[in-house]
Amino acid sequence: MSALYEEEVLSVHHWTDRLFSFKTTRSPAFRYENGQFTMIGLEVNGKPLLRAYSLVSPNYADELEFLSIKVADGPLTSKLQHIQVGDKILVGKKPTGTLLLDNLTPGRNLYLLGTGTGLAPFMSLVKDPAVYERFEKVILVHGCRTAAELAYADEIENQLPNDELLGEDVRAKLLYYPTVTREEFRNRGRITLLMGNGRMAQDLGLPPVEAAHDRVMICGSPAFLADIVGLLKGMSFTEGSSNEPGSYVIEKAFVEK
Ligand code: A2P
Numbered sequence: 001m002s003a004l005y006e007e008e009v010l011s012v013h014h015w016t017d018r019l020f021s022f023k024t025t026r027s028p029a030f031r032y033e034n035g036q037f038t039m040i041g042l043e044v045n046g047k048p049l050l051r052a053y054s055l056v057s058p059n060y061a062d063e064l065e066f067l068s069i070k071v072a073d074g075p076l077t078s079k080l081q082h083i084q085v086g087d088k089i090l091v092g093k094k095p096t097g098t099l100l101l102d103n104l105t106p107g108r109n110l111y112l113l114g115t116g117t118g119l120a121p122f123m124s125l126v127k128d129p130a131v132y133e134r135f136e137k138v139i140l141v142h143g144c145r146t147a148a149e150l151a152y153a154d155e156i157e158n159q160l161p162n163d164e165l166l167g168e169d170v171r172a173k174l175l176y177y178p179t180v181t182r183e184e185f186r187n188r189g190r191i192t193l194l195m196g197n198g199r200m201a202q203d204l205g206l207p208p209v210e211a212a213h214d215r216v217m218i219c220g221s222p223a224f225l226a227d228i229v230g231l232l233k234g235m236s237f238t239e240g241s242s243n244e245p246g247s248y249v250i251e252k253a254f255v256e257k
Contacts, residue, residue: 004039004048005030005091009083010063016148019117020081021056021067024089032059034124034131035099035217037251039092040066041076042083048090051076054120054219054253055095056152058127064091067120067151097121099217101130103240103249107215109206110135113191113228115143115220118253122219123152126160132169135215139175139204143191143220145182153178175204192227211236216248225250 007024014020032038032055041050056065070081083089099121104110110131112122119142125131131138144150153176160170177200179187187194187203194200201208209216216237218228229239232248240246 118220
């Protein structure tokens with residue numbers, strides 16, 4: 001039996017010349033947990049060319065959704081960026097990942113920190129009713145170079161609060177904090193800076209972040225992960241896993257090419 005499903009592209013959205021997302025059909029047998037990733041890709045020269053992609057779509061959705069960068073000389077994304085409605089995409093049958101609610105100990109507020117395409121796993125998590133059952137507030141933080149790269153901002157700000165299933169929880173608990181580093185915007189600066197100096201919590205009207213009460217999920221570039229983990233460790237946060245839940249969990253935002 002093949003390790004891959006063949007799905008069909010249903011829509012493609014180009015956010016910027018560096019960023020796009022797309023939706024595909026979903027095989028009914030494909031099961032995953034919100035926050036997980038799976039291998040996806042294209043057949044190139046008769047062989048599957050695959051990379052790890054977080055699922056943007058929540059695990060109860062009829063369609064799958066993925067967020068990707070575009071790199072001109074990237075082995076996969078140079079081709080993937082040209083996909084059209086009706087094209088075939090390969091989707092790995094074995095999703096996995098550490099950004100799971102069960103890998104965190106119980107806490108008060110949940111911070112979801114993503115840079116660039118590191119937002120992707122958090123889009124499925126903010127659509128998971130269980131997230132709102134476990135936490136008082138859920139703070140979705142997205143750091144990008146430019147405002148145009150703040151993918152899904154309209155959906156988060158304008159659609160989710162009115163969603164039939166999630167609207168009430170979202171209005172009561174979800175706080176969205178987009179921040180931009182390379183142009184003017186209402187929130188400016190790297191997530192590490194805004195978290196480290198207390199600015200973000202202050203802007204949101206929340207108490208200072210602390211390991212005793214807060215939980216953190218992190219997804220982004222290796223440099224971002226290294227810096228934010230250093231910051232959290234300095235504040236006595238401990239890394240969680242499926243063996244032993246902790247106060248933070250991390251995942252690399254995989255595709256850089
Ligand atoms: P900056 O513009 O200062 O590099 P990228 O598109 O390169 O993945 O970056 C996404 C966002 O992550 C940008 O706002 C970028 O800020 C920020 N970033 C890059 N490296 C780090 C880091 N080490 N710590 C915190 N934020 C970072």
